[in-house]
Amino acid sequence: MTAAKEVIVIGAGIIGASIAWHLTRAGAKVTVVAGSGAGATPNSFAWINASWGNPEVYFRLRIRSMAEWTRLANEVPGIPLQWCGGLCWDLPRPELEAYAAEHSAWGYGIERVDRAGAARIEPNLTELPDFALYVAEEGVAEPVAATQALLADAERRGARIVAGTTVTALVQANGRIAGVDTSGGRIAADEVVIAAGAGSPALAATAGIELPIEAPPGLIVHSRPYEKLLNGLVIGDRLHMRQTAEGRIIAGSDFGGADPGMDAAATARDLFAAMKAMLRGTDGLELDFHAIGYRPTPVDGFPIIGRAEGTSGVYVAVMHSGITLAPAVGLFAACEILDGERDPLLDPYGLARFTQ
Structure with a gap:
């Protein structure tokens, strides 16, 4: 290992923060610069899971990462991680049964x-499903607090966090990427990590690299802090919701958020009304704000992780x-x-798969 390797991480969301922390812990000289992303981390539903109709190879990556969350929370002070469980009934029963059979065979605790x-799991639901699936090992990590904890600990270990600066381009020299140009000047490095979410394609394009990524918007409503009404994640057929560590109930039409539509404020009001109707004891529950995040989603739905060929x-x-x-x-x-x-768990997720 080259302990003195200088690495720039573009992006200060949860992915950039995790990469920066792990690099710093391993001895690299790390500079974190906020990218031009659209703020997916603070607007995330923050559900940690290995659910849904994904192929087994992707399931294995997600299961491994769930285990790594426990390790990370033990190593980094202040990461708010809770294995609260998830109650799911957002598919027709035959599809839920098929999903449960497949994932149970893979070792998922459904x-x-x-x-x-x-009703025993979530006693405050007003509408109860006749059939649902429950996974006790699913959980949440409050996204902003977890990101801040990682960055703070990386900085304590020697990383440099550059705030208030925008990366404008990757710098090429002698046939390789040698740093970045920013609004505050040029920064040199041995390697540059692009982890800027929805802003990544524009940055990569400055070096002639095409990232086939879409960024659909998702609206999530946030209540004011309130008494405890939810024990864990609720993945219902009309609404996905959970209660945060500070007592806010957040909800979207699914975990990615609702389609904001032409009038985001009206969408938020309707969503909040639906959320209140799903829960008992919400007479004093008030809408605080809604947020729209742009989800950086590769066109085939799977991550892009690795070096760009060429x-x-x-x-x-x-x-x-x-x-x-x-x-x-x-x-x-x-x-x-x-x-x-x-x-090997990363093998399916290189950028080269889009050109093969």
Whole structure:
């Protein structure tokens, strides 16, 4: 390992923060510069899971990252991690059954529950499903606090955090990426990590690298802090919601948020009204604000993690499900950048797959 390797991480969201922390812990000289992303981390539902109809190879990456969350929370002071469980009934029963059978065979701890079981798990729901799935090992990490904890600990270990500065371009010299131009001047480095979320394609394009990424908007409503009404994640057929560590109930039409539509404020009011109707004891519950995040989603739905072929000195880490994947991506990216060792769990997610 080259302990003195200088690495710039563009992006101070959960993925950039995790990569920066792991690089710093491994001995690299790290500079974190905020990118031109659209703020996916603070607007995230923050559900940590290995759910949904993904292929087994992606399930294995997500399960590994769930385990890495526990490791990371033990190593970094102040990460707010809670394994609160997730109650899910947002698909027709035959699809839920098929999903449960498949994921149970892979080792996912899925429990089938009836209406009475759902009531025991979430007693304040006004509408109970006749059939649902419950996964006790799913959880949340409050995204802003977790990101801040990672960056603060990385800085304590020697990383440099450059705030109030925008990266304008990647710098090329002698056939490789040698740093970045910013609004505050040029910064040189041995390697540059692009982890700027929805802003990543524009940055990569300055070096002739195409990132096939979409950034759909998602609206999530946030209540004012309130008494505890929810025990864990509720993934219902009309609404996904959870209660944050500070007592806010947040909700979207799904975990990615609602379509903001032509009138985002009206969408937020309707969503909040639907949320209140789903819960008992909400007479005093008030809407505080709504937020719209842009989800950096590669066009095939899976992460882009790794070096760009044909351009040395640049590493890309862009994905939806950043909250779930952050600890494993940070660990694996640091190993690959510093030691050249690529974890097999990352093999399907290189950028070259889009040109093959």
